[in-house]
Amino acid sequence: MTDPTATPHPVPVSSGDPGVDKGPFLAPVVPEYGGRSLADVLPSALAVLGVPGAVDLLGLADELAGVRRVAVLLVDGLGWHQVPIATPYAPTLAGLTATTGRPLTCGFPSTTPTSLVTLGTGTASGAHGVLGFSLRIPGTDRVLNHLEWVDEPSPLRWQPVTTALQRARAAGVAVTVVSRPEFGGTGLTVAANRGGDYRGATGVEALAATMLAALGAGTGPTLVSGYHPDLDRHGHLSGVDSVPWRTAATEVDGLLARLVDGLPPDAALLVTADHGQLNVPAGHRFDLDTDPRLTAGVRVVAGEPRVRYLHVVPGATEDVRAAWSQVLGAAARVLTREEAVATGWFGPVPEEHLARVGDLVVVCNDTYAVLASRSESPMLSRLVGFHGADTAAEMTIPLLVVRG
Incomplete structure (x- = not known):
């Protein structure tokens, strides 16, 4: 198993170049649930906000002492090993990674539906049950595609775990989810993010503005969860380190810069991802x-x-x-x-x-x-570009921690 704390490799994963040493990318990684995984992000954020019973498994309390507002941004497809590929086009990302970046593992499979629910519930995939991109519904020959899921099977039955957002709201934290308008009310959103007030935002400017507005509203403890899908989409369509992917990385950098510049003094921004990605020839x-x-x-x-x-x-x-x-x-x-x-x-x-x-x-x-x-x-x-398996390129993700 590779060491996910190792310095990210600066070359995109593709077997098209026989001169590239792909070893660090392609070694298997087991999820590090309970201390260094995507499942530990929201429980740690809730602990910072004083939610009873929440455990700071990532050790953020000292770093974020005095913080009363936390924004969590998930950048789809921004794996730890993709960060150095993106940084030539993303100076803000480069600076944050150098000063505050640390690697985590996502859950398994390393795919968006599984990871969104892992983040939202603070649990491993076995517990929440969204165990892949698509799953056979037991007792039938029907396959459920989680990205096309509406209301059958019921999200409350298919994913029975109380979400971190529900736990936060029950403790008096103001909770907002910001994502694309078309994702509101879907089965996947209900499974991952029930408990938060949903606000639709299209594009990086709207996403940043809506997240900051929610973060700045009110005076009590606040949690804002945001999602940006475009880097992953261009990785799928054109490949990691393609021209469209580089453009998307630049847009991610603008989003990060806008959020960092707009953070209130008593706020923190946590940036992570759902998985990495690699090119399949x-x-x-x-x-x-x-x-x-x-x-x-x-x-x-x-x-x-x-x-x-x-x-x-x-x-x-x-x-x-x-x-x-x-x-x-x-x-x-x-x-x-x-x-x-x-x-x-x-x-x-x-x-x-x-x-x-x-x-x-x-x-x-x-x-x-x-x-x-x-x-x-x-x-x-x-x-x-693809992902889903257990290589370091797919499983290892960043955590960036920024104080206002």
Whole structure:
């Protein structure tokens, strides 16, 4: 396992350049729940704000003594190892990383729905149950895409954990969530952020202005949670360190500068991410829909290209495992559900959430991916950047801490 405290590598992850040493990027990382993970950010912020029962697992209390307002900004796709790639176009980010930056791990899988709920609840993925980008609904052959989730299954049943925002509000903290207008009221937003007043904002200027307005309103303890998606989107569409990605990094820098400049004296800004990202070259892509060896015995495929959950027909587990292991070889690990849970990736998984994990879990190594060109959106096959697996490039994320 790589050391996530190591200095981030200044080269984007792509196997297209044989001269690049990709080792530090691609070594596996296990989530460090309970002291150095995304799940520990909001509990630590609540402890700073004096919420009873909240534990400062990140040790922020001394650094933020006297703070009564906390803003938490999640920049989608800004992994720890992507920060040095972005800093030539992001001087504010460079300065904050040099002076206040520290690495954390996200949860597993390293994907947006899982991480948003991990942040929002302050728990590992096994506890909250949003265990991947898409999951089979137990007892059915239906696959729930968490980004297209509206109200079925009920977010309150599918994700039963009380959120950090609910705990904060119950303790008298004013709580606001700022994100894109179209995300308001979705199943994922309710699962991750119930308990906060939702305010829609499109673009970095509106996001900064709305977050600062919420942060400055009132006189009591205040928590504001903000989300910015564009860096991840351009990484997916064009690749990490592409021209559009660099432009998005510059926009992130403007957002950070605006927030830092506008912080009230008794406020702090915490900046983190949901995952990192890496580029997957054309020669590292398998297509399960065009290879009958990968569909034999498989009833439902869920997850995403870097982590696949395979739900198999009764009695086919060993045959499916053998076939996928033979076809993918060193490109992936094929584990049973029990083996995957035993790694600690998900934290403890209660019985009611176990069936959401596949009978087999396929985790890609290096810069490989398993696509499904016919059964999933064709857009996925056209993406350049991916995430979801357990490499340092995907799992290690930054935490930047700024006082007003």
